Amino acid sequence: MFKARLSVVCGRVQPRPAKSLVNAARTFTSSAPRSKQRLVILGSGWGGYEILRAIDKKRWNVTMVSPTNAFNFTPLLASCAVGTLEFRCAVEPVRRFSPQVACYQAWCDTIDFKQKTLKCMPATAPLEFEGSASAPLAGETTKETSYPPGTGNGFNLRYDKLVIAVGAYSQTFNVPGVKEHAHFLKDVRDARAIRTRIIDCFEQANQPVLSDVQRRNLLNFCIVGGGPTGVEFSAELHDLLHAEIERHYPSLARMAKITLYDVAPNILGSFDKSLGVYAENKFRRDGISIKTRHHVERVEKDRMFVKEQGEVPFGLLVWSTGLAPNPLIQSIDCLQKHDKTQSLFTDQNLNVITNEGHADPDVWAIGDAANIKGQLHPATAQVANQKGKYLAQKLNKIVKDQEHTKPFEFQNQGSLAYLGDWKAIYDRSSADTVKTKETGRVAWLLWRSAYFTMTLSIRNKILVPTYWFLNWIFGRDLTRF
Ligand SMILES: Cc1cc2nc3c(=O)[nH]c(=O)nc-3n(C[C@H](O)[C@H](O)[C@H](O)COP(=O)(O)OP(=O)(O)OC[C@H]3O[C@@H](n4cnc5c(N)ncnc54)[C@H](O)[C@@H]3O)c2cc1C
Incomplete structure (x- = not known):
């Protein structure tokens, strides 16, 4: 993590730091x-x-x-x-x-x-x-x-x-240790690091030298942030645990646990309230523990300290708080x-x-x-x-010297969130026209078609459905390289 050395010049001379980049520019x-x-x-x-x-x-x-x-x-x-x-x-x-x-x-x-x-x-x-x-x-x-x-x-x-x-x-809200010990999900490198860590956790937990307590700690997956990113990641992780992990690590799968933390009283606060409740009920049925009104105070290597819970050991902590x-x-x-x-x-x-x-x-x-x-x-x-x-x-x-004075107008097409097990929620209740909400399989179909449609290159228009199909038939690839 490198700190920014920045200055913005607004029509006046700005003093630069001693070891200025200007000299090197x-x-x-x-x-x-x-x-x-x-x-x-x-x-x-x-x-x-x-x-x-x-x-x-x-x-x-x-x-x-x-x-x-x-x-x-x-x-x-x-x-x-x-x-x-x-x-x-x-x-x-x-x-x-x-x-x-x-x-x-x-x-x-x-x-x-x-x-x-x-x-x-x-x-x-x-x-x-x-x-x-x-x-x-x-x-x-x-x-x-x-x-x-x-x-x-x-x-x-x-x-x-x-x-x-x-x-x-x-956003980390300056919670000590988050930058050093948590994973974020902002780009594809983050996604790769998280996938590697999940597989590492199972391979480590599979070593015969470990106690069951150590195994449970390693297989405790914590997600902080109950917005769409935290929810979708929890759902995808749940899908993985209940499909390929159950097959490949049968004795460890039952030790794995997913917990979603948020300081707010509910998850998915940006969605219509009924959809948030639907998501919470689905997660509870699936065994994803939801800990709302919980405050993470400090994170250290392999453990965090939650005000309402004390010390929580984890194998993977994904941080997504805005x-x-x-x-x-x-x-x-x-x-x-x-x-x-x-x-x-x-x-x-x-x-x-x-x-x-x-x-x-x-x-x-x-x-x-x-x-x-x-x-x-x-x-x-x-x-x-x-x-x-x-x-x-x-x-x-x-560029053609033509006028373009029309102001920008946002067309709200609604929000989607995947909840796992081929179910999702779709919220268009705050749109100006055609107010609607969907849950379950229909919303999931909307989720997949929306993101397939938005996929940009022809290459990815082929790759995305191909991987959806391949992984449905053969399962996700758990090799680590
Ligand atoms: C996991 C995840 C899932 C999401 N899912 C959805 C969704 O389903 N639907 C939805 O509507 N939104 C979703 N979002 C939100 C959405 O991705 C963001 O709102 C969107 O990316 C914002 O676009 P942007 O162009 O402003 O910034 P970004 O897409 O973040 O791009 C910023 C770019 O600027 C570059 N950059 C940064 N600093 C500098 C610098 N100093 N100089 C030059 N370049 C710089 C970055 O490298 C990056 O390329 C999701 C976000 C995440 C993280």
């Missing part, structure tokens, strides 16, 4: 012809990747800056973490659009809105050459998604138009932000708003890193993706 501008306007997209997630897909690459000189060279299809990560799907199913390569698009696997550390320049640090492995000053980088809050230090040599990029789509980090602001966004001090979430305020055209109250015509912010002032949209892929689509349309008009 190389001025570097995109090599594409200057006749085209330079559009830089920060972040290859739901918002940024959608723009990358839909932008007119012949008219724009497009540069993507992201610490990962792939887009993560987050709704399928819980399935990948237990082997219902293979990891490839949940990623799309950013370089699919090369050579029309310049891609840099790097962190954007600083935005100078006045000079229209960005300072970036490579997120690739360090180069071993003399004089390379290793510098800390803006890293994920998770140990599994931390990136290796770059070369130490940053580079500058110029932009004419900028899209900020850097998302958010995992979003924390991205350090790049946190460091921006010349733009208006939401008091609580610290996300950037935008107007209805998604332009960021300066502290003086003006919309910056050349900078847009979308996804989890932004919110329209006066509106509160959920931090979901649905919102990020719709904003990405809207903005790509706008940019494609702008």
